[in-house]
Amino acid sequence: MSRAYFSVFKLSLLNGMQYRVAALAGVSTQFFWGFMIIMIFEAFYNSSVQGQPIELSQMITYVWLQQAFLSFIMLWFRDQELFGLITTGNIAYELCRPAEIYGLWYAKLLAQRLASAILRSLPILIVASVLPDPYRLNWPADIPTVLLFIISLSLGLLLVVSISMLIYISVFITLSPTGSLLLFGVLGEFLAGMIIPVPLMPGWLQDIVKIFPFHYTADFPFRVYTGHIPQDEAVKGLGFQFVWLIGLVITGKFTMSRSLRHVVVQGG
């Protein structure tokens, strides 16, 4: 059973790794964005006298991590094929397969994000860590931090896939991906700290952010890396990530089987 999921995962991963030139173009785009955002932060930090909740050097590392692992966090990373399956009715073929559809799609989406990240993250991380001083991506403080970062980033990746599964499931009901993509994309990105980093938000907004799972996908692992979140709190955060992950997967599976029961495939 799990072998089927694994081979779907492997196939999608290899397929995703084919697009090397596109990835190179993506890397240069992300470098540009990274630099631009850092310059804006630099100007803001230089203009204010009072201390900020997060230091500029931590902020710069945070920005580079965001750029490097963009495919782990952005919600509008979509698979047109899956949307097509739902809207054209070809989902009927998928339903005939002797494997559970939630797991298959999950494996596929996970592999796509991973492939994109493998191609893009390393060049960005390497180049960003040898840049001249103010712009450098700093290394984490110690080994435990590295371990915590890797675990939280992986859990974050699983979380983001389970959230995006909900987007696909919603298409069963709405039949058009635009609306849910927009809602999840715009709100989710904001709540994940992609527009303005969570530590720089005003207190009331941070309280709202904490209600939702989005900040666990992007903001949390990066702040663990920079040491902005101390290690004991990071361990606690891992627990929350895990609970959210279980909750979202169960919700996803449940709503999917519910909506599949209502699916009417017209012949022809």
Add this chain to the structure above:
Amino acid sequence: MSLYFKYLLILFKSQMQYRTSFWLLSFGQFFIPFTVFAGVYLMFERFGEIKGWSFFEVALCFSIIHMAFAISECFARGFDAFSGLIISGEFDRLLVRPRSTVLQVMGSKFEFTRIGRLIQSLLVLVWAISQLTLEWTLLKGFVLFMMIASGTIIFTGIYILAATLCFWTIQGIEVANIFTDGGREMAQYPLNIYHKWVARFFTYVIPFGCVNYVPLLFILGKISNHTIWHVISPLAGFLFLLPCLLVWRFGVRHYVSTGS
């Protein structure tokens, strides 16, 4: 030109057939820059100012570039979606018609849902102007208008350049986004906050700075002795369009159809 308006009218009517979808998409377009603007607002709440620019001054900067972007996305969408014309071979049909290719490609597609984006930026513009105490003159109003018009032309020029690349490579060109999306994000803040070389590039090569930063110095009275250059700098956008059109012509002449 009358042909262009005919294209405009037909496509507008056809999009209006799906009225609900149109309004929903417009509504969505309203919210995308909304979170970006909220981000800018929150940054100012945290930091107070950026290199001597207050929130409302930056909001003015923001609204101008976003309005220009929205208008260009609506009217020059044909160039943005140009690779589709090449792939399907539709472009061959445009070539045999006795009208200019620029006109026909431009008229091949309009994205009227960008009205949502435009309204959002317009609201920001009105809010910023109402909060800033400025002495308005006719000249300043005209310069403001020219800034938006010229910004639209710069974005259109970039779309044309990116479309020209399609004659040689069909692959969607992600790098062109640096100049459209990137240029927009960059020029929403006054250019002097960036490093010199960045500011220079976006003033003299792709003149985004000439449509908001430089003339804003004049409008906001940031410099006591403004020169004629600050007033007429929005014209740079029109200058930028010329080489773009030349490159386009060169591309069309070198176009080899697949014949399928």
